[in-house]
Amino acid sequence: xxxxxxxxxxxxxxxxxxxxxxxxxxxxxxxxxxxxxxxxxxxxxxxxxxxxxxxxxxxxxxxxxxxxxxxxxxxxxxxxxxxxxxxxxxxxxxxxxxxxxxxxxxxxxxxxxxxxxxxxxxxxxxxxxxxxxxxxxxxxxxxxxxxxxxxxxxxxxxxxxxxxxxxxxxxxxxxxxxxxxxxxxxxxxxxxxxxxxxxxxxxxxxxx
Numbered sequence: 001x002x003x004x005x006x007x008x009x010x011x012x013x014x015x016x017x018x019x020x021x022x023x024x025x026x027x028x029x030x031x032x033x034x035x036x037x038x039x040x041x042x043x044x045x046x047x048x049x050x051x052x053x054x055x056x057x058x059x060x061x062x063x064x065x066x067x068x069x070x071x072x073x074x075x076x077x078x079x080x081x082x083x084x085x086x087x088x089x090x091x092x093x094x095x096x097x098x099x100x101x102x103x104x105x106x107x108x109x110x111x112x113x114x115x116x117x118x119x120x121x122x123x124x125x126x127x128x129x130x131x132x133x134x135x136x137x138x139x140x141x142x143x144x145x146x147x148x149x150x151x152x153x154x155x156x157x158x159x160x161x162x163x164x165x166x167x168x169x170x171x172x173x174x175x176x177x178x179x180x181x182x183x184x185x186x187x188x189x190x191x192x193x194x195x196x197x198x199x200x201x202x203x204x205x206x207x208x
Contacts, residue, residue: 001063001064001065001066002063002064002066003061003062003063003064004061004062004063004064005059005060005061005062006059006060007059008059008060009056009057010054010055010056010057010058010059010060011054011055011056011060012055012056016052016054019036019052020036020037020040020050021037021169022034022037022141022142022168022169022190023037023142023169024037034096034169034190037169037190038169038190038191041169041189041190041191043064043066046066046067047066047067048064048065048066048067049064049065050062050063050064050065051063051065080195083110083194083195083198083199084110084198084199084201084202085110085111085112085198086110086111086112086201086202086205087111087112087113088112088113088135088136088205089112089113089114089115089133089134089135089136090107090112090113090114090115090134090135090136090137090138090201091115091117091123091126091127091134091136091137091138092104092107092114092115092116092117092137092138092139093116093117093118093120093123093137093138093139093140093143093148093151094116094118094139094140094143094167095118095119095120095140095143095144096118096140097118099140100116100117100118101116103116103138103192103197104116106194106197107138107197110194110198110201112201115134119145120139120143120144120145120146120147120148120151121145121146123139123151124146124151124154124155127155127158127159128158131158131159131162132159134162135163135205136162136163136164136165136201136204136205137152137155137162137163137164137165138164138165138167138201139151139152139164139165139166139167140166140167140168141166141167141168141169142168142169148166148167148168149166149179149182149184152164152166152182152183152184153182153183156183163185163204163205163207164183164184164185165184165185165186165187165188165200165201165204166179166184166186166187166188167187167188167189167190167192168187168188168189168190169189169190175187185204185207186200186203186204188200
């Protein structure tokens with residue numbers, strides 16, 4: 001267990017119930033609201049848990065719990081093979097400029113042609129003007145104007161067979177089953193690792 005505490009302003013229950021939600025922030029101009037959502041996702045990925053105690057005026061304590069490893073790690077690491085690449089045209093949508101640029105570079109290094117947009121309404125318009133120019137759409141979930149699921153719905157009205165991959169932070173309500181029920185091809189949890197992204201793209205495109 002790793003315990004981290006501060007002597008800051010603390011939080012009331014109405015704030016605490018939202019702190020792991022992507023883009024939730026009590027700072028009006030600073031921060032993205034992704035820090036705790038990403039942290040929660042990483043801890044959960046390792047089979048751990050986070051517990052928080054806080055009171056206004058008394059600071060906050062975060063306790064991160066990780067499972068005990070009883071067996072020694074194997075000295076032999078199995079090769080995972082090369083990361084799959086491609087040459088298709090991808091429409092990438094994320095309202096966070098830094099995230100959009102990082103993912104654009106990642107996809108470009110994998111061989112793809114990428115059109116990146118930080119405005120979902122603008123992305124919808126350029127898709128409407130050239131719907132056959134794109135082989136795949138990768139979109140964030142939580143965005144102003146049009147959320148990722150609503151954007152996907154509009155894109156599929158224009159071109160029903162367009163494959164869409166939805167990226168999301170910590171959101172217990174959104175599952176792969178829910179995403180597929182909406183017509184989406186796959187769901188990726190942020191932060192997205194390069195290999196996971198590459199494999200998911202090839203799986204979706206080869207299925208199509």
